[in-house]
Amino acid sequence: MTERYDAIIIGAGQAGPALASRLNAAGQTVALIERKLVGGTCVNVGCTPTKAMVASAYAAHLARRGNDYGVRLDGTVRVDLEAVMARKNGIVEASRKGLLSWIGSMERCTLIQGQAVFESPTTVRVGDRLLEGARIFLNVGARPMSTVEGHEGVPALTSTTILQLRELPQHLAVVGGSFIGLEFAQMFRRFGSEVTVVERNPRIISRQDEDASSELRAIMEAEGIRFRTHANCIQLRSNQRGVTVSVDCEQGEPEVEASHVLLATGRRPNTDDLNLQAAGVKMDAHGFVITDEHLRTASPTVWAMGDCNGRGAFTHTSWNDYEIVADNLLDGGTRSAADRIPAYALFSDPPLAHIGMTETEVRQSGKPALIGKRPMSRVGRAVEKGESAGFMKVLVDAESRRILGATILGVGGDEAIHCLLTCMYSRQTYDLVARAVHIHPTVSELLPTILQELKPLA
Ligand SMILES: Cc1cc2nc3c(=O)[nH]c(=O)nc-3n(C[C@H](O)[C@H](O)[C@H](O)COP(=O)(O)OP(=O)(O)OC[C@H]3O[C@@H](n4cnc5c(N)ncnc54)[C@H](O)[C@@H]3O)c2cc1C
Ligand SMILES: NC(=O)c1ccc[n+]([C@@H]2O[C@H](COP(=O)([O-])OP(=O)(O)OC[C@H]3O[C@@H](n4cnc5c(N)ncnc54)[C@H](O)[C@@H]3O)[C@@H](O)[C@H]2O)c1
Numbered sequence: 001m002t003e004r005y006d007a008i009i010i011g012a013g014q015a016g017p018a019l020a021s022r023l024n025a026a027g028q029t030v031a032l033i034e035r036k037l038v039g040g041t042c043v044n045v046g047c048t049p050t051k052a053m054v055a056s057a058y059a060a061h062l063a064r065r066g067n068d069y070g071v072r073l074d075g076t077v078r079v080d081l082e083a084v085m086a087r088k089n090g091i092v093e094a095s096r097k098g099l100l101s102w103i104g105s106m107e108r109c110t111l112i113q114g115q116a117v118f119e120s121p122t123t124v125r126v127g128d129r130l131l132e133g134a135r136i137f138l139n140v141g142a143r144p145m146s147t148v149e150g151h152e153g154v155p156a157l158t159s160t161t162i163l164q165l166r167e168l169p170q171h172l173a174v175v176g177g178s179f180i181g182l183e184f185a186q187m188f189r190r191f192g193s194e195v196t197v198v199e200r201n202p203r204i205i206s207r208q209d210e211d212a213s214s215e216l217r218a219i220m221e222a223e224g225i226r227f228r229t230h231a232n233c234i235q236l237r238s239n240q241r242g243v244t245v246s247v248d249c250e251q252g253e254p255e256v257e258a259s260h261v262l263l264a265t266g267r268r269p270n271t272d273d274l275n276l277q278a279a280g281v282k283m284d285a286h287g288f289v290i291t292d293e294h295l296r297t298a299s300p301t302v303w304a305m306g307d308c309n310g311r312g313a314f315t316h317t318s319w320n321d322y323e324i325v326a327d328n329l330l331d332g333g334t335r336s337a338a339d340r341i342p343a344y345a346l347f348s349d350p351p352l353a354h355i356g357m358t359e360t361e362v363r364q365s366g367k368p369a370l371i372g373k374r375p376m377s378r379v380g381r382a383v384e385k386g387e388s389a390g391f392m393k394v395l396v397d398a399e400s401r402r403i404l405g406a407t408i409l410g411v412g413g414d415e416a417i418h419c420l421l422t423c424m425y426s427r428q429t430y431d432l433v434a435r436a437v438h439i440h441p442t443v444s445e446l447l448p449t450i451l452q453e454l455k456p457l458a
Helices: 015-025 040-045 047-064 081-104 179-191 210-222 315-330 359-365 380-385 418-425 431-435 446-452
Strands: 002-010 030-034 109-113 116-120 123-126 129-138 142-144 171-175 194-198 226-228 232-239 242-248 255-258 260-263 267-269 302-304 343-346 352-356 369-375 391-397 403-409
Touching: 002 015, 002 123, 015 030, 015 081, 015 109, 015 129, 015 315, 030 129, 040 047, 040 081, 047 081, 047 179, 081 109, 171 179, 171 242, 171 255, 179 194, 179 210, 179 343, 194 242, 194 255, 210 226, 210 352, 210 391, 210 403, 242 260, 352 418, 359 391, 359 403, 369 446, 391 446, 403 418, 418 431, 431 446
Parallel strands: 002 030, 002 129, 030 109, 129 302, 171 194, 171 260, 194 226
Antiparallel strands: 116 123, 123 129, 142 267, 232 242, 242 255, 343 352, 352 403, 369 391, 391 403
C-alpha cells in the first residue's frame, strides 16, 4: 500500500529537519527519510566533532605555551586521545539527541530509517515501503572522495574514520592541503603526532590569496608541520610501519614514510544511488543536482538543498537553502541563492575567515578598488592575548564605496568578519563600519581604522 504525504524529505542533514518543522507547522504531513544518523555530516562527522577536537588541540597548545604567559606547569603536556574522543562523542551525542527530540516533537512528521530510491517524480521507495509525496526535497549531502588512484588495500583514513582513532598516529601524512586536511593537520600536530601535508597545487588553500596561503603555511610550519606542495602522481603503499606516500615533488624526498595517512582530497555528492533519472532530476558532470536560484530541479516536484546542489559546501549554506525553499513555498517569498555572499572560515588557529571576493578576483575584475591591510601584530587585543600571527585585509569598490571582500587570518577573525558581512548584506557603503564606534579592546575595533586608511589597489 502506498503511503501518502504532502512532502517527502530525503536526508536529515542541516536543511531537512528544519524544513520538516516549517512544513509541519504549516499543517503538512511530512516523511523525513534518513539512512544513517540524523544531523548528517555536520553533527556526526563534520563541524561538531572536529571543532570539539580543535578545542582540545588548542587547550594542549596553550598549556605548552604556559611559560609565555607566566604560567608554570610542572611536567610535560600529554594529550589523552581517548579522553579527547570521549569529550567529542559526548558533544556529538547531545547534539544528535536534541535533534531527535525536536523531530519527535513534530506532530505530522514521520521519521523513516532507510535508503530512499526514486521510482517516479512523486514516489520514493524505502525498503518495502512505497511513499508518495506531492513535493520531494533532497538533502542528501556528500561523502569523502579520493582522487588518489590505486591505493586499494592500503588502510587510508577519511575525515570520518579518523574520528574513531584510538591511538595517536606517530606520523600522520595528510593528502590535501585545504579545509579538512589543514584542520586535522594542526589538530594532530598539537595532540603530539608528526604531521606532513602533501598538496598537489603549488600552495595550500589555493582558492585563497597568496598572502593567506603563505602566512597560514608559515604559522603551521612554526608548529612543526611539514609541507610538500607541487606534489604530483601520489601513490600509497603499505609498509611494515604503516604507509609510504610516494610524491613526485619539485623539492624534497620522493617518499613520506608515515604511520597513518588521511585522504582529504574533496567530497562528492550522495546522488549516485537515488535513481534520480526516474524523477527527471538532472545532474552535472560531478553528480551535483542542477537547480535554479530557487533550488528547483529539472523536475517540477523536486527541490535540492545543501551540499548535493553544489551551491555551497557548508552548514550555513545548507541552512540558507532551507530558508529559501521554506520562505518561497510557505510565505510567498522570492528569496534566491544567487543573493548569497560567499562567507566561510577555516578553523585553524588562528582561524582564516573570508567573505566576498578575494584580492585576486578583484584584480581580475578590473574594478577600480581600494585596499586596507594590517598585520595582527598591530592589533592591540591580539598582542595582549599573545596571539598576533596573521593579518586583516579589506577590499572596497572605489566608486560605489561598497565592500567587495575581506579576509581575516587572525585570532577572533571568524567572529570579527561578520560586521563587514552585515555591511555587505545591508548594501551600505563602508562608511557604516568606518564610523561605527567599536568596543575596545577587540579585534573588530581595528576594522574602522583599516577602512579609514584605504589605499588604491596597485
Ligand atoms: C570534517 C568536516 C568538517 C566540517 N566542518 C565544517 C565547519 O566547520 N563549518 C561548516 O560550515 N561546514 C563544515 N563542514 C561541511 C558541512 O558539514 C556540510 O557542508 C554540511 O553538513 C552539509 O549538510 P547537508 O545538509 O547538505 O547534508 P548532510 O549533513 O551531509 O546530510 C545528508 C544526510 O542525507 C542522508 N542520505 C544521503 N543519501 C540518502 C538516501 N538515499 N536516503 C536516505 N538518506 C540519505 C545521509 O545519511 C546524511 O545524513 C565540514 C565537513 C567535514 C567533512
Ligand atoms: N571549516 C569549514 O567550514 C570546513 C571544514 C572542513 C570541510 N569543509 C567543507 O568540506 C569540503 C571538502 O573539504 P576538503 O578539504 O576535503 O576538499 P577541498 O576540495 O576543499 O580540498 C581538497 C584539496 O586536496 C587537494 N588534492 C586533491 N587531490 C589531490 C591529490 N591526489 N594529491 C594531493 N592533493 C590533492 C586539492 O588540491 C585541494 O587543495 C570543503 O569544500 C568545505 O566546504 C568545511
